[in-house]
Each structure stands twice: as C-alpha cells, then as structure tokens.
Amino acid sequence: MTQSLPDRLTAQMTFLMEADRLKSVNRASRLASGARFENSAEHSWHVALFALTLAEQAPEGCDIGRVIAMLLLHDLVEIDAGDAPVFGAHDGAAMEAAERAAADRIFGLLPADQGAAFRALWDEFEANQTPEAQFAKSLDRFVPPNLNIANDGGSWKDYGVGWDTFESRVGAKIRNGAPGLWDWIAPRARAVIERLAR
C-alpha cells in the first residue's frame, strides 16, 4: 500500500515539526562567547557548516553530501534520549538503548521508505565504519574543543578534564576521520587544558 501524496507530505511535516524540539535540548558546550550553553539544533547547523567548509580534510572518496545529511540527522535522537556529555559519567548500554528507541520513534514518523533511509544514515553514523561516518564523527568531536578554547575552558573546566582524558575520549575520534584537524587542534587544546590544570 503506498501513501497518497498529501498523506506522505503530512507525515514528513509531522517529523519536521517534531524535530523542532531539538532546539530545546541543551549540550555541555557553551557558545564561543561563553554566554550560554548551546543547544543541539544550532550545534547541528554548526557542524554541518564545518563539513561544508572543511570538505578537503575528508578521507579520499568521501561523499560530503552524505556527511552533511548524517550531521543534520545525527542528534535528533536527543529529543527523547537527551545529550550525553562526552566527559560525563553515564551507562553506555542504557544510553544506546534509549537512543535506539528514540530513533525508532522519531524516524518512524516519516513515510516508511524515507524513515528507513534516514535511519540507515543514523545507524551508519553510529557504527563509525564508513569514510562518511568517520569524517562526520570526527567533526562532531572537533567542534566543541574549538568552543572551549574560545571561551577559556568551557566543558573542560566544568568536568576537570586533563590532557590524557581529552586525548583518549576526543582526540582518538578526531584523528580517526580527520588527522589533519587533530594536528591543528592538539597543540591549541593542550595549551588551554594544561594552563587550566596549573
């Protein structure tokens, strides 16, 4: 049974208006100015703009349009599951289950074919195996340290993050999909993190 066109569009609009709630999910990172915490919707725009601008840093053969699509979708699950700060303590398995349930519900609002296509992109991002997913995940990890540097410590200060923790939880993922960006950020991040620790 195929949906008639207005029904299809109405389902798409239900999804798009539900997505609006991502503007009310706060993250652990602050704006560059430090004025407030950023939300996951504006973060999603910012990281997609990073992908567009830094496309030449992507691995050979990486389709940047697919990277941007993944980044536009990647945080929608937080509408139900919330944001899990990278330096926070949380139950990984419980979080993963909550995010999968959220993906079922939210992508399930779409017409079935499109819901399956978006879900596949989100699954691919989470699995972090393809060049597109690895570059997208690297950018997602690369943005917040730049905000922390700009606002003099941000979430590093809040969570008392040392260099080793940053290198293992954040650096490894950045290096994996975008080694050139890791080379660029590592000394800049280290200078701030080590100054905060003194």
Add this chain to the structure above:
Amino acid sequence: MTQSLPDRLTAQMTFLMEADRLKSVNRASRLASGARFENSAEHSWHVALFALTLAEQAPEGCDIGRVIAMLLLHDLVEIDAGDAPVFGAHDGAAMEAAERAAADRIFGLLPADQGAAFRALWDEFEANQTPEAQFAKSLDRFVPPNLNIANDGGSWKDYGVGWDTFESRVGAKIRNGAPGLWDWIAPRARAVIERLAR
C-alpha cells in the same frame, strides 16, 4: 601566491568560529512550543532538514546538495546586518547594502577561492533565479508559518498580519519554488490567520 595548508585551515577556522555568532541572532519567529524566539543558527539547521526531507518537492533537475549548502550559508550575513522580519517595515535598499557589506567581510575571512565559491552561492540564493535558489527561498519562507500554526499565531499575531499580506509577502515566494508546499500550507495558515482576525 597560494596559501600553505595550515594557513588555509587557520583561515577556514576563523570563518567557522565567526559563524558561531549566528547562534545569538534572534528572529521574529518562535519555537513551535512558543517558549522563546528562535535564533538564525537553529533556523538554518531546521530549514536544511526541511530541504533534505522534502527534496521530492523540488523542481525537476534541482541539485539538493546545492540547496542545502545555500541554506547552511544563507543567514550568515545577519551576524552583521541582523534579521529583517518579513512583516516588519525596513529600508530595503539600506538592508541590501548592509547584507552585501556583511557578505564581503564574512566570506572574506575564508581562503580566496573558497570565499568566492561561498559568496557565489549566497548571491545565487539572493537573486532567486536558479531552481536551487528558488527551492531554497521557498523553504526559507515555508518554515515560519508552520511554527506560527503550531504556537497559535506567533509573528502573525505580533505584526497583525492578515491573509492578503501573508499571501503576497510569503505565499508568492513559497509558490514560486515549491507549489506543492503552498497547496499544503495555504488552507492551514488561512484558518489560523482568519481566526486571529475575528
């Protein structure tokens, strides 16, 4: 003279961190919940997600990747020029001049080749002549009425907008690049606008 790679990346990062300021530019439209005004960064994400989801509404031969790129960039000039509410009174020529000056400055932060490419995309969006620009512009006009419907009037209430004003300032642009979306929204918008006028 070509830039060395780290200089190129440093210029790109200057642009991307300047872009962060778009998160602090408020618009005339509120979140679907009505809780607060939305900002231009989260709006840019939302409208890019509309493009990804509603791609099948685009004119024949429209490259949706270019539409999304345009939408990620389209409001950056507001960092300097501010948002001009569609129902507000403003000096069109002065606003256009301010936005062009903003585009010169902001895209000018990028390496010259990339700054020119992004500027060309923004100019194309503004000129509203290609299928990609027309679809992008239609979506940019299509999102806010959906928010207004969700929060029972929003900017229509604030600006005392009647049906004729809505149809000429917003409807004409939606219909131009996405007639199927105009057919969908027109009766829904009209019901709310006419109820508010009673």
